Amino acid sequence: MKTSSAALVAGESSEVTGLFRIAGDGRPVEALFRNTVEQAPVGIAFAKRDGSFRHCNRAFCSMLGFDAAELNNRSIANLTHAEDLESTTAGLERLWGGEVTHLDVEKRYVRKDGSALWVRVSTSLVHGGGAEAECSVEFLRDISARKEMAEALLQNQTLLAAVIAELPLALLACDVTGRVTHYNRAAVELFGIPAENTAAQARSAYPVTSRVYQLDGTTPVPPEDRPLACALRGEEVSDAEFIVVTPQGAVRTALSSARRLVGPAGQALGAVAVVQDITDRKHNEAEIKRYIAQLERAMYSTIDVIATISGMRDPYTHGHENRVAAISAAIAEEMGLEPSRIEGIRIAGYLHDLGKILVPAEILAKPTRLTPEEFNLVKLHPQASYEILKPLQFPWPLAEIARQHHERLDGSGYPQGLKDQQILLEAKILAVADTVEAMASHRPYRAGLGLEASLAEIEAGRGKLFEPLAVDACLRLFRQKGYQLPTPSTPGDQPNWARSIGVSSRRTGNESPRVVGDRG
Ligand SMILES: [Fe+2]
């Protein structure tokens, strides 16, 4: 039969009720204390010296899942979790032996269903007036929720610690004094921290004994300028690159970012730095740069070979191309084009009349007016330039630019009669530079017409024949910015081959003025 704990308090345990009879006739006080114990929100258990329970209140029964009668046959030791039994027994011995006046511990009891319950237990002895204590009394609070929270927190911390430890990035954290307090495995490897310093205990000491330099590898970075120190002063460090030389002599390139650590109340906690070993990346980048430079050299060599062959046959055209290259690049720069596009225009200028290699030399150098048939032959050269350049791989559309350099906005140009939107901007710029150079310079068939006449020509054709932006830039250069027509002696005007074999690109004598059907 199930006995209620109230009945137990009222009748079964006369020893307990005796304890409560502590004043006068005692009865109201006894009842008051009985009810207090029974209705207390904390578990209360009275136990004999051998640990067997004399009385447990309702909350105690409820916490452990037993009813009061079931607990009569059990003891503190019976219900204590195996892992806490030894310390519990020892504590009770000290209490009963008078070594301590009370116990205050956190321990696990085992519920009726076998599950563990974390409780905080305060235990003291109860004296009934005699020298010997009559029993012990335990006050229990269920602390399972706090323990679960603490356990979860611990798991989170363990996980976080594992993540930091295994992070492929080196991590260093320091306190407000700048002393490094935490670092991970990647930091050990990157900074070459000696193994004897990597034990957890040693991590309170500053472990980074590696030398730090600027990227030049020779300028030392003093400790106060290193990322953690900067971050500690509130300076944000992002992607700063350093050379690190470890105590073992390994040289590494490190990419570092650091931030100051601030607590929830805004208080300074220290700083943290994340450092990435980019030695391999830097090495690969350098390799790629070297490879690109090699390719560029090969490309420019190709260009030079083509120009050399063409220039050996027709040094005059070669000089013209070099000057057109310089003028068109200057116009492109004045127009604000980006450097790589300007370079493409310069190279296109350098090669634009390459197709003249197919025009008989006597026609190109003919000192008198060309016949219509001869001029038709000359007009084939942009397409010929295109055909020669087309198979070659360049970062710019050189073949197309060369083919279009005699096209005009109104469609009156050749070879395709393209109109404004169909013509590449590079070709439009080349057309302006080509016209100015061709008119201003001496040609085999006429003397130079002078710069002003050339500028007047492109000004007159502005918007009809020539791109207005290119014309405006060209006029600004010559009229306002003091730009001078390049001369054959201008560096770069003649390539190496021409200087080395003494070929002159200037023709003199027997020249007659000619504008219409110019051969540029
Ligand atoms: Fe041309």
Ligand SMILES: [Fe+2]
């Ligand atoms: Fe030309």
